[in-house]
Amino acid sequence: MTNDTILAADLPNIEVTDFRKHPKRFLNKKLIxxxxxxxxxxxxxxxxxxxxxxxxxxxxxxxxxxxxxxILSVFISYKEYFVRGYILREKDIxxxxxxxxHSQITVPFNRIQHTEINxxxxxxxxxLCQLDIFTAGGSSSDLSISGLDPKEAAKLKEYISGKLxxxx
Amino acid sequence: MLDLTTPQRQSKxxxxxxxxxSFKGLFLYVLFALIGSGSSSQYGSYIxxxxxxxxxxxxxxxxxxYIYFTFHIEDNELxxxxxxxxxxxxxxPLERIQSININQNIIQRILGIVSLEVxxxxxxxxxxxxxxxxxxxxxxxxxxLQERKEEITExxxxxxxxxxxxxxxxxxxxxxxxxxxxxxxxxxxxxxxxLKLGFLDILKVGITQNHLKSGGLAIGVAAGGWYQINEIxxxxxxxxxxxxxxxxxxxxxxxxxxxSFLILFLFFSVIISIVLAFNKYWDFSxxxxxxxxxxxxxxxxxxxxxxxxxxxxxxxxxxxxxxxLLGFQTAYIYQAQSTDSKLGSVSVPACKKEHRVLLQxxxxxxxxxxxxxxxxxxxxSYARLRFYxxxxxxxxxxxxxxxxxxxxxxxxxxxxLLLLVFAAYMYxxxxxxxxxxxFVVFQKGWIFPQTIVSPVFKTQAVEKWRSVFLKRRREAHxxxxxxxxxxxxxxxxxxxxxxxxxxxxNQVIVNDKKWM
Numbered sequence: 237m238t239n240d241t242i243l244a245a246d247l248p249n250i251e252v253t254d255f256r257k258h259p260k261r262f263l264n265k266k267l268i269x270x271x272x273x274x275x276x277x278x279x280x281x282x283x284x285x286x287x288x289x290x291x292x293x294x295x296x297x298x299x300x301x302x303x304x305x306x307i308l309s310v311f312i313s314y315k316e317y318f319v320r321g322y323i324l325r326e327k328d329i330x331x332x333x334x335x336x337x338h339s340q341i342t343v344p345f346n347r348i349q350h351t352e353i354n355x356x357x358x359x360x361x362x363x364l365c366q367l368d369i370f371t372a373g374g375s376s377s378d379l380s381i382s383g384l385d386p387k388e389a390a391k392l393k394e395y396i397s398g399k400l401x402x403x404x
Numbered sequence: 405m406l407d408l409t410t411p412q413r414q415s416k417x418x419x420x421x422x423x424x425x426s427f428k429g430l431f432l433y434v435l436f437a438l439i440g441s442g443s444s445s446q447y448g449s450y451i452x453x454x455x456x457x458x459x460x461x462x463x464x465x466x467x468x469x470y471i472y473f474t475f476h477i478e479d480n481e482l483x484x485x486x487x488x489x490x491x492x493x494x495x496x497p498l499e500r501i502q503s504i505n506i507n508q509n510i511i512q513r514i515l516g517i518v519s520l521e522v523x524x525x526x527x528x529x530x531x532x533x534x535x536x537x538x539x540x541x542x543x544x545x546x547x548x549l550q551e552r553k554e555e556i557t558e559x560x561x562x563x564x565x566x567x568x569x570x571x572x573x574x575x576x577x578x579x580x581x582x583x584x585x586x587x588x589x590x591x592x593x594x595x596x597x598x599l600k601l602g603f604l605d606i607l608k609v610g611i612t613q614n615h616l617k618s619g620g621l622a623i624g625v626a627a628g629g630w631y632q633i634n635e636i637x638x639x640x641x642x643x644x645x646x647x648x649x650x651x652x653x654x655x656x657x658x659x660x661x662x663x664s665f666l667i668l669f670l671f672f673s674v675i676i677s678i679v680l681a682f683n684k685y686w687d688f689s690x691x692x693x694x695x696x697x698x699x700x701x702x703x704x705x706x707x708x709x710x711x712x713x714x715x716x717x718x719x720x721x722x723x724x725x726x727x728x729l730l731g732f733q734t735a736y737i738y739q740a741q742s743t744d745s746k747l748g749s750v751s752v753p754a755c756k757k758e759h760r761v762l763l764q765x766x767x768x769x770x771x772x773x774x775x776x777x778x779x780x781x782x783x784x785s786y787a788r789l790r791f792y793x794x795x796x797x798x799x800x801x802x803x804x805x806x807x808x809x810x811x812x813x814x815x816x817x818x819x820x821l822l823l824l825v826f827a828a829y830m831y832x833x834x835x836x837x838x839x840x841x842x843f844v845v846f847q848k849g850w851i852f853p854q855t856i857v858s859p860v861f862k863t864q865a866v867e868k869w870r871s872v873f874l875k876r877r878r879e880a881h882x883x884x885x886x887x888x889x890x891x892x893x894x895x896x897x898x899x900x901x902x903x904x905x906x907x908x909x910n911q912v913i914v915n916d917k918k919w920m
Binding site: 247249250327328334335336337338339340341342343344346347371372373374376377379 | 740863864865866867868869870871872875883885886887889890902903905906909910912913914916919
C-alpha cells in the first residue's frame, strides 16, 4: 500500500489517445436501430404512391426526402461510433460522445453517488448493456455509457464501487 | 420543551384553511348547479343532489384531513401520517434534513398560522410540508428539529466529542441541561445581521427592477381584461362604439399618441415593479445564526428561509444599468437541491459591494485573491452565431420589403440586425472565466452583467462540448456541473479550455472536503 502525497498540479492530463472504444456490435446495433426507425416512415411514402395518384410529385418528394434523411442519419451514426469512448483512470472517468454535437464529460469518483447497469431488449439481442453513473449535479451531469460489453460493464461497475467505498 | 414523541395534530385553525381551499373548488360546482337546475328540470334535480353531496363532502373533508394529519419524531425520524382512505406515511431521517423553512400566505396570515417546510437533498425528491401550525409552535418545532439534527450529526462524527452517550429522547436531566447549554451557546456565539432593507431600499429595488418584465405582465392583464371592458362599454355606450374601431385608431394615430402610450406603459411598468418589490421584499432581513443563514421577507406572503452555509453551492450576482448607478446587485444563493424542488434559489436584493464581499466570505470562507487563470470567450463567435440566427428572420423580411418595393423598410431591418449582432459581440467581449486556487468565477453579459461564483471543490463534473462546425475553429464550450445546477460559457479556445478542465478536475480529486 502506498500513500504518496498527491498534488493537483502533478496529476496527468487527459490524452486523446487513451479513449477506449465500444465493441463493434454497438455500431451494428445503432445502424439497425436507425433503419428500423425509418421503415415505418417508408410506409408513408408507399401510401402516397398508391393513394395520391393525381399528384405524382408528392411521393417523389417524400421518397427523396426519406432517402436523404436515411443516408444522413446512418452517416451520423457511423461517424458517432468512432468518437464515442471512455477513459477510466485511477480517480476519475471521462466519457465522450457525439459527432455533430460532441461532448466530453469528466466525473471524479469522489463525486459519484451510485451506479447502475441497464439493458433493454435490443441491447440484450446484441449482448450489450448500459452503465449509468449518477452524481449529485442533477440529470445534466449524469453519465450514461451505452453499448458496453456486459462483462466489461460489470467490471467497470465493480471498480467504481470499490473506489466509492474508499471515499465514503 | 416540546414533546413530539407521540403523534401530534396541527392547529385547529387549519380546518378553516382547508375549508377555504375547498371553497375555491366548490365555487365552480355551485355554478354548475345553477346552470344545471335551470336548464332541464328532469335531470336538474339529480345534478343538484350531486352538487349538494359534493358540498357536504367539501365541508366534512377539512375536518377529516385535520384529524388524520399527524406528525411526530420517532427513532430520529420525522414522521408524517395523513389520509383516511389513502393513507400516506412519510419519514425523513433527521440528519438528512437540509433546510427548514417557515412560510405564510395571506390566508394563513389572517388565520394566524404558518406552514413548516422541511427539505432534504436526496436523489429522489422528498419534501414534507405541515401547512397549519401556530406561529410559536412552529418556531419551537424548527429549533427542536435543528437541535436534534445537530446532536445526531455530532454522534455520527465523533470528532467533536461532547460526551453525548445519552442518545435517546430527552429523559435524563443532565442531557437536557447539556442541550440547553449548547443551545444557549449557539445563540450567544453568533447572531450577526448581514443585511436589512428599509423602506427606501425596497423603493430603490422596485425602481431598478427589470421593467420590461413587469410591463409584459401589465399588458397580459390588460389584454385579458380588455374584452370584458369592451363588452360592458358597448352595452352602455352603443352610439360611441359605432364609430369606434381599430382601423380608425390606427389611421388617426400620430406620433404623439404613440409616445403617450409608451409613457403610459412605462409608468405602469414602474408602478407594478415597485408594488411587486414591496410585496416580495417587505421587512427583508438576512441574519447569520451559527452555521445557518436565516432570511425573512414578504408582505402578504411571508417567508422564513433557513439555509445551512455548508449547503450553498453557487452564488450569483446580477446587475443592470439602473442598479449599477446605485451600486446595487441582486445576489442569488443556490443550494444543493432535490431534483424536483421548486425552490431553486433565494434572491437577496440590494447587495452593495461590501455585502457582496461579506456574503462571499461567509459562505465560502476563502476570499478570491490572486488570479491564476483567465479564459476569455471569442466575441466574434458570438457575433457570428447571432448573425446566423437573426438573419434567418431578417433576410426574408428584407426580401418581402424588396418585393413590395418598400425600400424604406429595409433600413430599420438592417439597423436591428446590426444592433443585435453588436450586442452579441459585446456579450462575448465581456464574458470570461476566472479560476484561482479556490473558485471558478464566471463573468457574463454586457448590459445585464452576471458574476457566478462556485468553489472548485463543490464541482460535481466538468464538461466540454462543441458542434462539429466548431471543431475546425478549435473552439469549445465549457460546462461546470454542481449540485446547485449547471453553469457554463461558450466559445473558448480548445487547448486553453483543456488545461482549465484538467486543473479543475485534478483539484476536485485531491480535495477531500465535503461538498455538502
